[in-house]
Amino acid sequence: MSAKDGHLHLLSHSGGQGGEASLTHQDSTCTAPLTIEPVTEGHAQVIPSNHYREILELPGHVAGHMFEEAKKIARSCARTTLRCESVSIVMCNGAAASQAVFHTHIHDNPRFEGDGFSWNLPPGFAAPPTHTRLDRTPALLRDARALTP
Secondary structure (H helix, E strand, C coil): CCHHHHHHHHHHHHHCCCCCCCEEEECCCEEEEECCCCCCCCCEEEEECCCCCCHHHCCHHHHHHHHHHHHHHHHHHHCCCCCCCEEEEECCCCHHHCCCCCCCCEEEEEECCCCCCCCCCCCCCCCCCCHHHHHHHHHHHHHHHHHCC
């Protein structure tokens, strides 16, 4: 599948059985269709026009533009009659993070109390880590960041 095919696959998936996508926004950098598998009404995806498998490949200016569009969609949902008390903005990167379509995209999901969506948190989630463990992690991340171009 070519890069363009990946984008078209995601758009056609968002638009349904080979139908047209229901777009909330489109420009030269990204497209924002509604998904055909919405968590709630108004659930959109912000998809870059060029193919990037995951966020690690995504240029900063494209990521910034995509998140600006996600913010505009979130604000728009709150101004409509859609049921929207809050908004989840989510990007899954890699199979272990539940990325199912390997063309970077952001989920922009209107939320409300009792909407049925939940995060499955691991056992022991509520037990905070020790300060020693917390202090060790930033050093690992800073060292790795120094290696990042």
